[in-house]
Amino acid sequence: MLREVCFLIGKSGEVLWADTSGCAASLADSRARWDAIWRARGELVEVAHSHPVGPAAFSAEDESTMAAIDSALGRPVRYSVVAPRATMVRFGGETFRLAPEPWWAALMRLSSGMARASLHKLHKQKEMRR
Amino acid sequence: MILNITFQGHSADYQLGLDHDASDGEIRRIAREVLRSGGIRGMHVPDLADDAFRNYVVDRLRAPGGEPRIYLRPKVPFGAGG
Numbered sequence: 001m002l003r004e005v006c007f008l009i010g011k012s013g014e015v016l017w018a019d020t021s022g023c024a025a026s027l028a029d030s031r032a033r034w035d036a037i038w039r040a041r042g043e044l045v046e047v048a049h050s051h052p053v054g055p056a057a058f059s060a061e062d063e064s065t066m067a068a069i070d071s072a073l074g075r076p077v078r079y080s081v082v083a084p085r086a087t088m089v090r091f092g093g094e095t096f097r098l099a100p101e102p103w104w105a106a107l108m109r110l111s112s113g114m115a116r117a118s119l120h121k122l123h124k125q126k127e128m129r130r
Numbered sequence: 131m132i133l134n135i136t137f138q139g140h141s142a143d144y145q146l147g148l149d150h151d152a153s154d155g156e157i158r159r160i161a162r163e164v165l166r167s168g169g170i171r172g173m174h175v176p177d178l179a180d181d182a183f184r185n186y187v188v189d190r191l192r193a194p195g196g197e198p199r200i201y202l203r204p205k206v207p208f209g210a211g212g
Contacts, residue, residue: 004208004209004210006208023209024210025209025210025211026207026208026209026210026211027207027208027209028207029187029205029206029207030206030207031189031201031203033206034203034204034206037206038136038141041139049208051210053210054210055210059208059209059210059211061207061208061209061211062208062209064185064205065185065204065205065206065207065208067185068185068186068204068205068206069204069206071137071138071182071185071204072136072137072138072139072186072203072204073138073139074137074138074139074140075139
């Protein structure tokens with residue numbers, strides 16, 4: 001099942017919090033997600049979410065949500081969108097493709113129901129970290 | 131009733147003199163004026179833009195004691211379909 005997933009990423013690249021939707025094209029507004037962002041604000045460096053059916057780009061909904069979060073936190077946060085073939089990042093007003101991808105991108109693809117290849121990639125990355 | 135506002139890294143309560151259910155638009159307007167006037171310590175923003183809370187949502191909850199609380203917070207949906 002394809003579904004959008006959201007990760008909150010900490011200073012060491014760890015996943016601080018995660019949630020998902022039952023939909024491949026949206027993650028509905030969630031007070032729980034905002035509470036998690038606010039609670040983690042001291043260590044939060046990145047808010048990532050998936051677009052399991054693409055595109056590898058930020059949507060209009062993403063743009064207005066990113067502006068709202070930055071306004072509430074009083075600082076710019078790094079954002080990323082993980083699509084089937086690419087991870088795009090927005091930080092400091094710049095949007096760019098991330099390569100190499102962080103370890104959690106494969107985990108996000110897997111939990112979003114994207115290609116089974118994600119599982120193999122995740123295992124490979126774990127092996128390389130050992 | 132209490133209005134909680136989160137803005138620019140601060141989150142604070144404001145005692146609302148309302149005895150009726152204010153609309154979301156009224157809550158945003160009240161919050162804007164509270165911040166402009168410095169009604170909450172540490173959250174004085176005299177030149178706050180009219181649309182500062184355009185991407186915010188209003189949550190209406192009850193505290194454990196039963197008293198109503200209103201939270202003005204940023205919206206957090208994402209989505210490829212947006």
